[in-house]
Amino acid sequence: MSKFKGQKGQAVSESSRWREDEMRESKWMQFPREVLIGNDVLKETPAVLQKLKLTGKTFIVTGKNTAGVAGNDVAALLEKEKNECYIYKSEKATLEEVEKIEAAAKEFKPKCFLGVGSGRSIDLAKLASKRCDIPFISVPTAASHDGIASSRASIHSDEKSESYAAQAPISVIADTGIISQAPFRLLAAGCGDVISNCTAVLDWELASRHQNEPFSESAALMSKMSAEMIMGSADLIRPGLDSSARMVVKALVLSGIAMSIAGSSRPASGSEHMFSHALDRIAKKPALHGEQCAIGAIMMMYLHGGDWEKIRSALIQIGVPTSASEMGIADEEIIDALLLAHTIRPERYTILGTGLTPSAAEKVAAVTKVIQ
Numbered sequence: 001m002s003k004f005k006g007q008k009g010q011a012v013s014e015s016s017r018w019r020e021d022e023m024r025e026s027k028w029m030q031f032p033r034e035v036l037i038g039n040d041v042l043k044e045t046p047a048v049l050q051k052l053k054l055t056g057k058t059f060i061v062t063g064k065n066t067a068g069v070a071g072n073d074v075a076a077l078l079e080k081e082k083n084e085c086y087i088y089k090s091e092k093a094t095l096e097e098v099e100k101i102e103a104a105a106k107e108f109k110p111k112c113f114l115g116v117g118s119g120r121s122i123d124l125a126k127l128a129s130k131r132c133d134i135p136f137i138s139v140p141t142a143a144s145h146d147g148i149a150s151s152r153a154s155i156h157s158d159e160k161s162e163s164y165a166a167q168a169p170i171s172v173i174a175d176t177g178i179i180s181q182a183p184f185r186l187l188a189a190g191c192g193d194v195i196s197n198c199t200a201v202l203d204w205e206l207a208s209r210h211q212n213e214p215f216s217e218s219a220a221l222m223s224k225m226s227a228e229m230i231m232g233s234a235d236l237i238r239p240g241l242d243s244s245a246r247m248v249v250k251a252l253v254l255s256g257i258a259m260s261i262a263g264s265s266r267p268a269s270g271s272e273h274m275f276s277h278a279l280d281r282i283a284k285k286p287a288l289h290g291e292q293c294a295i296g297a298i299m300m301m302y303l304h305g306g307d308w309e310k311i312r313s314a315l316i317q318i319g320v321p322t323s324a325s326e327m328g329i330a331d332e333e334i335i336d337a338l339l340l341a342h343t344i345r346p347e348r349y350t351i352l353g354t355g356l357t358p359s360a361a362e363k364v365a366a367v368t369k370v371i372q
């Protein structure tokens with residue numbers, strides 16, 4: 001068995017090479033402290049704030065739809081307990097929006113931030129709270145993405161999609177009564193986001209082998225486990241069921257924790273996410289993040305030479321779109337996104353390498369039945 005020098009100079013067998021990261025001397029990781037998952041847990045929000053000694057003033061970042069779903073209710077619950085709330089309705093997860101929130105919060109001087117809503121609202125609250133050095137609580141209204149519990153914030157602009165080091169939520173309050181009543185498409189998208197961890201981890205392993213990129217076996221295992229949890233229970237994920245919402249939320253939390261362990265979005269974001277970010281830029285009407293990542297995962301698994309049909313079957317069973325037409329995206333936009341994807345995060349080594357040729361892009365999309 002060949003040997004190479006580990007980070008501290010000691011010889012490490014190749015079979016344990018991927019464990020090198022686990023042997024680092026120190027690493028700073030953040031995880032949520034109070035995690036509430038269940039029907040009607042929203043009403044516990046004032047108690048959570050009290051337990052964490054964060055009562056007083058609360059800055060709530062929510063969205064246009066989700067204000068009515070939960071944002072206003074949370075504010076009412078807190079105000080009943082003599083907390084003052086500032087409600088900020090946001091639209092896009094951009095750096096400009098983070099700056100606006102930060103400025104409003106500096107005036108209001110809250111004790112904590114709440115992100116109540118979709119991925120966008122949670123990411124904005126997460127990054128703005130980090131910049132204000134104030135704790136943040138994640139209150140998802142849909143299980144549509146694995147940023148619910150992660151310490152990362154995905155911020156987008158016309159030119160790029162970046163993953164910022166933010167902070168892990170001090171608490172996650174996931175009311176499955178609300179989440180199970182959200183449009184099923186959102187829950188299915190969350191399953192797609194987690195299933196796409198399969199290819200993200202393969203890309204990370206590739207980067208570890210080809211470029212000696214730091215790799216965390218525990219983060220990778222956790223990420224794969226969350227994907228397997230969903231694929232193995234695909235038959236149990238149904239609209240309107242509290243049990244389905246609970247299952248998906250737990251997998252999303254696990255996947256978010258994997259990112260916090262890695263200290264990057266690597267365990268949950270590889271070539272399939274680069275494809276999705278490219279599609280966000282190219283498509284006239286992009287689909288949901290998790291839907292696009294799921295389709296990306298089918299195609300990237302084909303490129304890895306893995307079992308893409310297994311991923312496709314699980315997605316079909318759950319009800320996640322597996323073709324461009326089901327997502328409402330033109331076939332040409334899929335090809336263009338495949339050709340652009342490798343440029344999205346050039347520093348992130350993946351199976352896309354320096355890019356696909358147009359004929360290779362057409363082939364992967366056609367063979368995997370993403371385009372007709």
Ligand SMILES: NC(=O)C1=CN([C@@H]2O[C@H](COP(=O)(O)OP(=O)(O)OC[C@H]3O[C@@H](n4cnc5c(N)ncnc54)[C@H](OP(=O)(O)O)[C@@H]3O)[C@@H](O)[C@H]2O)C=CC1
Nearest residue numbers: 063064065066118119120142144145147152153154182289
């Ligand atoms: N930080 C991280 O680690 C991660 C971040 N992400 C990011 O998260 C985002 C994707 O999140 P996602 O939630 O899929 O998409 P969006 O943030 O785009 O939200 C999708 C839509 O769902 C609506 N919605 C949410 N909950 C409900 C509900 N209960 N009832 C009715 N409508 C509802 C939202 O309304 P409203 O307009 O009120 O918001 C919004 O219009 C992307 O920006 C992605 O990059 C994804 C994964 C990981």
Ligand SMILES: O=C(CO)COP(=O)(O)O
Nearest residue numbers: 154162163265268269273
């Ligand atoms: O979406 C993510 C994991 O599901 C992570 O986000 P990025 O692709 O922005 O790093």
Ligand SMILES: [Zn+2]
Nearest residue numbers: 146193289293
């Ligand atoms: Zn994602």
